[in-house]
Every structure is written in structure tokens, then in C-alpha cells.
Amino acid sequence: MRKVTYREALREALREEMRRDPTVFLLGEDIGRYWGGAFKVTEGLAEEFGDERVRDTPISESAIVGAAVGAAITGMRPVAEIMFGDLTALAMDQIANQAAKIHYMFGGQVKVPLVVRTPFGAGVNIAAHHSQSLEAWFMHVPGLYVAAPSTPYDAKGLLKTAIRGYNPVFFCEHKLLYPIEGEVPEEEYLIPFGVADVKREGADVTVVATLYMVHKALNAAEELGGEGISVEVVDPRTLTPLDKQVIINSVKKTGRMVIVSEDCKTAGVSAEIAAVVAEEAIDYLDAPIKRVAEPDTPIPFSPPLEQYVIPDEKAIIKAVKEVV
Amino acid sequence: MALSLTKEKLVEMYRKMLEIRFFEEKVFELYAQNLVPGTIHLYAGEEAVAVGVCSNLRKDDYITSTHRGHGHCIAKGAELKRVMAEILGKKTGYCKGKGGSMHIADFSIGMLGATAVVGGGIPIAVGAGLSIKLRDTDQVVACFFGEGASNQGTFHESINMAALWKLPVIFVCENNLYAMGTRQSRAMAIENVADRAIAYGIPGEVVDGNDVLAVYEVAWKAVERARKGEGPTLIECKTYRHKGHSRIDPAKYRPKEEVEEWLAKDPIKRFKERLLQTNALVEAEIQQIEKEVSAEIEEAVKFAMESPYPTPEEALEDVYA
Structure with a gap:
């Protein structure tokens, strides 16, 4: 294609x-x-x-x-x-x-x-x-x-x-x-709202990631795969409506969830997704939910400062290892 | 120009003004009986503005409105009973009880809705004007707002945009001297909001907002200009609200002499005198109109009072189309 x-x-x-x-x-x-x-x-x-x-x-x-x-x-x-x-x-x-x-x-x-x-x-x-x-x-x-x-x-x-x-x-x-x-196919297609996409299938841990973080999550999943940890990467694609079912189904399968979102952590995207799983699927969790997000700061300018606050593959891998 | 209006048109304008006045008096009365939930911002005293402007508009022209919007709805041709039902929170209201006094719309007559965010409707009027331009029709938009809203950024952004693109928008500033309790002189260093037009390269007109024929005439010119694709006009109508800002407001910040002076300039009283003086109408005809309008209002109240409330679960409907 x-x-x-x-x-x-x-x-x-x-x-x-x-x-x-x-x-x-x-x-x-x-x-x-x-x-x-x-x-x-x-x-x-x-x-x-x-x-x-x-x-x-x-x-x-x-x-x-x-x-x-x-x-x-x-x-x-x-x-x-x-x-x-x-x-x-x-x-x-x-x-x-x-x-x-x-x-x-x-x-x-x-x-x-x-x-x-x-x-x-x-x-x-x-x-x-x-x-x-x-x-x-x-x-x-x-x-x-x-x-x-x-x-x-x-x-x-x-x-x-x-x-x-x-x-x-x-x-x-x-x-x-x-x-x-x-x-991207030549022929026309539409994607409905409220339908998440499993970007990578896995068995051990669900990583829900959004926007650019999906790519970092996939990189992390690749590396973790080499270490024998099978990561499923779920991309909600639309945050409203949020496809709760695909997320919950994944959590039912893996029993573990890490949420990766670039926004700052407090009251962020990851908070909502965590709350959905806590409310509707907590019995399926074998470990606490982990969130990888920006710390609650404005985005700084200087490259080492900025890189420090943006979630990266290392942080995702660390979070996954904490729950598996 | 105004004198060339037909008797039929003059009667229609007088009737609309009375409808607004009697309607607002009734809302105030119902309020006192605790029958109106929430708050109300009455249009009484400013009738000449809405009627003077809207009498120039066609059914397919648009208006945008404000928290003080009952008069705009009625002047554009909304049904009294459905406006009243909305104010009482009934299912039969224009917005099925979801909007209330500050959020009435009737898209079937081009009333694009009242926004309760001061200045929030001004860019929306510009968008309607842009839509008219892109669809290549000869509709126009009348955008009502108060002098308080002319201190919002949206006022400046919007007029600049409308002027730049020569959009068919008539910006109608209802200057009633007070933004809540803040007198105009405490919020801007100029006397005439219309002077701001010069900053955007469009005509700015000051008009006696308690003289319906004067408003009509100025608005007529602005509407003609807009329909011809020559762009927007800013009209400032100097007027006064008879009551306080909202229901809880006894308006003690307004000097007694000032209130008396403006009450003496009551737009309905003045129009009536004018109609009698020019023999456009005789006293008996005036009385007949008053009687008819009173009956209409009673009918609207009856309809609204007898209408059911929405069922509670309807709160969850219409979030998305």
C-alpha cells in the first residue's frame, strides 16, 4: 500500500x-x-x-x-x-x-x-x-x-x-x-468515532496510549517483547466518545494497565481512562494502574528540561515492569 | 423617509412594541408570584431598538441576541406562547425547557439564539454573515449586544473581521448606560460606542434608541448597505432599561432624576403620541390594539402555565445531534 x-x-x-x-x-x-x-x-x-x-x-x-x-x-x-x-x-x-x-x-x-x-x-x-x-x-x-x-x-x-x-x-x-x-489506501474510507484500535496485540499488559505517545508505546512494546513481556497497545483514537469496551476487554485479557498520555497528569486524559477501568473492570486487575504522563509543570524551553518532562520509552518500560 | 411608512407598517411596529412591553410586565408579575425559575433580564424600555431594527428584516434574515433577549425574539416574530413557556421551563418552550430566559432561539425565523456570555454572540453573527457571503444570498444579520459587550475582545475581533470581508452584518449596540451596576463612564473613556466604528473603517451611527422611527431609519440604511454587499454598520442606540439589571436588582446605583428623565422618554409613549399627532391612528384604534395585545399575552401565559414540564430524564437528551 x-x-x-x-x-x-x-x-x-x-x-x-x-x-x-x-x-x-x-x-x-x-x-x-x-x-x-x-x-x-x-x-x-x-x-x-x-x-x-x-x-x-x-x-x-x-x-x-x-x-x-x-x-x-x-x-x-x-x-x-x-x-x-x-x-x-x-x-x-x-x-x-x-x-x-x-x-x-x-x-x-x-x-x-x-x-x-x-x-x-x-x-x-x-x-x-x-x-x-x-x-x-x-x-x-x-x-x-x-x-x-x-x-x-x-x-x-x-x-x-x-x-x-x-x-x-x-x-x-x-x-x-x-x-x-x-x-493510507487510495480508495475512500471513513473511521467511526468511539472505536479504539489495538495497534499491537499482546497478552501480559495493556498500554493505552494517545497521539504521539502511541509511537513511543509501540517502541517500548517492541523492546519489552525482546525481554519476554508481551504488550498490547490500545489507541482510543477518539477521546470523546471513548471506546470503553475495547479498553476493558484488553484489561480483562491482560489484567494489567499502563496509560501513556503526554498531557500533565492531574485530571488528565489518563485520569479519565484509569477511572473508567477502576469503575468498570477493577476485578480484572492484578496490579495497580500506572500512569505515564507529564509532571504538573508548564513545558520548559531548554532541551534538557523539556526532554525531562516529556514521557519517553524508558518511562513506559519502567511502568510496565512495575506492574508485570 | 420614515413618514412614508404605511399605516399597516406603523400599526405592526406599535403592536410589536406593546407585545414586548406587556409581555415583560407579565413576566415580572409572574416572577413576583414565584412562578419563574432562575433570573430574568427585562427588555422593557428598550422596545424601540428591537422593533426599529427588526421591522427592516425579512423572515430569512438572521439576528443574534443577548441575555436581555425576550424583545429581540418577539420583534423577529417568535410566538409569544412558546417564549413564555420557555421562560417558565416548560416542555413546549422553544428550547424544550433546556435554555430558559437567557437562551431562546427560533431557527425557523432566523433567530439564531440568545447567548448569556456577554459579547459571545458577536462572532457568531459574523459567522452567519460569512455563511451568507459564501452561499451568495442577499440575507443580512442583525447582531444585538449592549454597550458593556463593546468592551469585550470579541466585539473588536468581530467588527474588524466583518469590515475586512464586507459581511452583511448590522451591529446594534443597545446602550442602556449600565452594564449591571457599572455606568458606561466607569468602563470606557468615550461617550459614543459608535465612535469605535472608525477604528474598523465602517460607518458608525448614534441614534435615539427610544425613538422607533429614528432607529428604523438608521437601520434601514444599514440593512440596504449590507444587502448590497457594501459591508457592516455599527449602530449605537441610546436607551434605558426600565427595571434593574436582573430580578434581584433594585438599581439603586441609578440617580432618581435620571430614571425619571428616561421614563419620560418612554419609547412606547412617544410613538403613541406621534401616531396620534400625525393622525396615523386614533385613540380608539390604539385602545383596540392594547386590548388585543393584552389578550394575546393572557393566552400565552395560559398556554405556558398549562404546559407540562419536561420529564427529568430529558436532561440527558440533545447533548449530541
Whole structure:
């Protein structure tokens, strides 16, 4: 099968959906013909679809998402890009109070089919305002779906589903994933929300990992396999809805669970997943749940400081060994 | 221009203003009887703004609204009984009891909803304007907000964006002098919010917000401009709320003389005098309209009171489409 990068897979999803549906349009800062998006996801799209549908905006995150909301409730399917995940804080009212609540608050009168795409993640030395992983903020808002693909295949299939859906989707990307290559078929496919993917089967311990951490978990699993420890790596792919069943089934099989997520530990993604298993499958656990996450600090700048706080393969291996 | 309005149109405008006034008086009364859950922000005193603007709009035009939104809904053509039912938390309300007084919407008439986050609806209006542009229709959006909201970042981000893209949005600032208890002069160093238009390269108009015909005329120009694709206008309507900010507020921060001065400028009283003076209507016709509107309000209250509450489990519905 052909291989494309995560970035190209996202671009293909946007291109295909824009060709299929004239109500789909993109807006965001520097996404158009002059720059093609800070991470080049939208490169070339303005040339094909024009500046109206691939719309550069002023630096106004709140108005970007608000405009997407207004367009979504009047017949369009906007896809907004927020250049860095950290900057979603500037648009939080529109995401959490408006987009997420309009369908409910107005008694189901109107649907809000919009997507907000944004990259999270540390690892490129750009410090505290451009490196966070804030997925959990959005998991805490009923009315939003939260997608978090780790591979080009998942990125394309989930983004197409997000664009075709009828709910606001917060679409988490990761800046270190953009250049990663993976198999993506030529033919069209969609990936439903709420269906986790077992990225590697194993028998001794379940490692639930998200976004870039999936790749580190797979590296760790490979190394542990050499030492005779069989690791199953589960990628939820969407955090809301969360596929509890695949996670619980895996835990039933292995009896052990490590959760790996790049966000800081307190009240993070890993806390929710741990709580689900504690509530619904604790009898199947043979060891305490372990969480590998960032310590509760802002992301520091200096390379040795930054590397210290980002979860790595060593930390995953250590956590696995503590439970097996 | 305003004088060229037909009698039919004038009557319709007067009736709408009365509907809002009588509706709000009734809500206040029901509130006093403990029949309205939560809080209420009454539109009484500001009727000329919603009616003056919305009388220029078609059914397929859009509006966005605020926490003080009953008047906007009624002016755009919402059914009184369903607005009242929503305020009482009933299943038959516009939002099935999920929204309440501060969150009424009626998408069938282009009422895109009231947001209770001050300034939160302004970018949404811009999005509706962008949608109109992309769909290439000649609809327009009227975006209502208070002078307090004009200090939010969303106001500035939104007007800049709408001006840049020449979107068909009419930004209507209802300047009622107070954001809760904060007088305008304690929150901004300028007297006219409309002056902010110059920063975004669009027209800014100040109008007597208690004169429905003056509001109508200014809004008419802005709507025409928007429909022709010439871009947005910022209209500042100087007005006053007759009651406090919300139900618990006796509004002691407002000087007695100021309140009296504004009550004397009551928009309904003034419009009525104007209609009588110009012989557009005679006293008997006015009385007939008042009678009819009172009956409509009673009917709305009856409908709302007799409607069932939603079943508790409905709280779990409509989270996702």
C-alpha cells in the first residue's frame, strides 16, 4: 500500500471533503496561499478551492471559532484551524460555551457541524505557550467530540468523519506526527468515532496510549517483547466518545494497565481512562494502574528540561515492569 | 423617509412594541408570584431598538441576541406562547425547557439564539454573515449586544473581521448606560460606542434608541448597505432599561432624576403620541390594539402555565445531534 505522511493524510481528507461538499470551507491564520498553514497541512488547497473557501483570517482566535459556529448553524460546514493548541484558550468561550452547547441549550433545534483542528504536543523547543497537550480540557465539555489520531490512516479517516458529522469536533493533532509516514489506501474510507484500535496485540499488559505517545508505546512494546513481556497497545483514537469496551476487554485479557498520555497528569486524559477501568473492570486487575504522563509543570524551553518532562520509552518500560 | 411608512407598517411596529412591553410586565408579575425559575433580564424600555431594527428584516434574515433577549425574539416574530413557556421551563418552550430566559432561539425565523456570555454572540453573527457571503444570498444579520459587550475582545475581533470581508452584518449596540451596576463612564473613556466604528473603517451611527422611527431609519440604511454587499454598520442606540439589571436588582446605583428623565422618554409613549399627532391612528384604534395585545399575552401565559414540564430524564437528551 502507498505511504503518505500524517500531514498529507489530513490534507487529503480536507481536499476530498471540499470536493465532495461545497459547504465545507476552511478558515484560520495563515492557512491560505501565502503560507499554507503553520504546519503546511493546508498547502495547495487555496490554489484549488480559492481564497474564499480557504480563508486566511486576522489573528482573532475567538472570532475564528465564533465565525465557524455562526456559519455552522446557518448551513455551512466550517473547519477552523487554530495554529497551536495552546491558543485554543483564546477561543474557549466559543468552543466550550457556544459550539458545544448550542444544540442542547436550544432544545435540539439546530446542529453545529464544525471542526476545530489544532496541534498539541511538546518536543520542538518552543516552550510553554506552544507545547501543551490540553486534550482533557475538551473531554470535560459535553457536546464536543474529541478526536486524537496517531497515524496517517486514522488522521484521514477520522477527519473525514468529523467533517461529515453533525456535531462540533475538537480535532487534536500533534506537531511531531505531521512528518510521520504510514499506509493510507487510495480508495475512500471513513473511521467511526468511539472505536479504539489495538495497534499491537499482546497478552501480559495493556498500554493505552494517545497521539504521539502511541509511537513511543509501540517502541517500548517492541523492546519489552525482546525481554519476554508481551504488550498490547490500545489507541482510543477518539477521546470523546471513548471506546470503553475495547479498553476493558484488553484489561480483562491482560489484567494489567499502563496509560501513556503526554498531557500533565492531574485530571488528565489518563485520569479519565484509569477511572473508567477502576469503575468498570477493577476485578480484572492484578496490579495497580500506572500512569505515564507529564509532571504538573508548564513545558520548559531548554532541551534538557523539556526532554525531562516529556514521557519517553524508558518511562513506559519502567511502568510496565512495575506492574508485570 | 420614515413618514412614508404605511399605516399597516406603523400599526405592526406599535403592536410589536406593546407585545414586548406587556409581555415583560407579565413576566415580572409572574416572577413576583414565584412562578419563574432562575433570573430574568427585562427588555422593557428598550422596545424601540428591537422593533426599529427588526421591522427592516425579512423572515430569512438572521439576528443574534443577548441575555436581555425576550424583545429581540418577539420583534423577529417568535410566538409569544412558546417564549413564555420557555421562560417558565416548560416542555413546549422553544428550547424544550433546556435554555430558559437567557437562551431562546427560533431557527425557523432566523433567530439564531440568545447567548448569556456577554459579547459571545458577536462572532457568531459574523459567522452567519460569512455563511451568507459564501452561499451568495442577499440575507443580512442583525447582531444585538449592549454597550458593556463593546468592551469585550470579541466585539473588536468581530467588527474588524466583518469590515475586512464586507459581511452583511448590522451591529446594534443597545446602550442602556449600565452594564449591571457599572455606568458606561466607569468602563470606557468615550461617550459614543459608535465612535469605535472608525477604528474598523465602517460607518458608525448614534441614534435615539427610544425613538422607533429614528432607529428604523438608521437601520434601514444599514440593512440596504449590507444587502448590497457594501459591508457592516455599527449602530449605537441610546436607551434605558426600565427595571434593574436582573430580578434581584433594585438599581439603586441609578440617580432618581435620571430614571425619571428616561421614563419620560418612554419609547412606547412617544410613538403613541406621534401616531396620534400625525393622525396615523386614533385613540380608539390604539385602545383596540392594547386590548388585543393584552389578550394575546393572557393566552400565552395560559398556554405556558398549562404546559407540562419536561420529564427529568430529558436532561440527558440533545447533548449530541
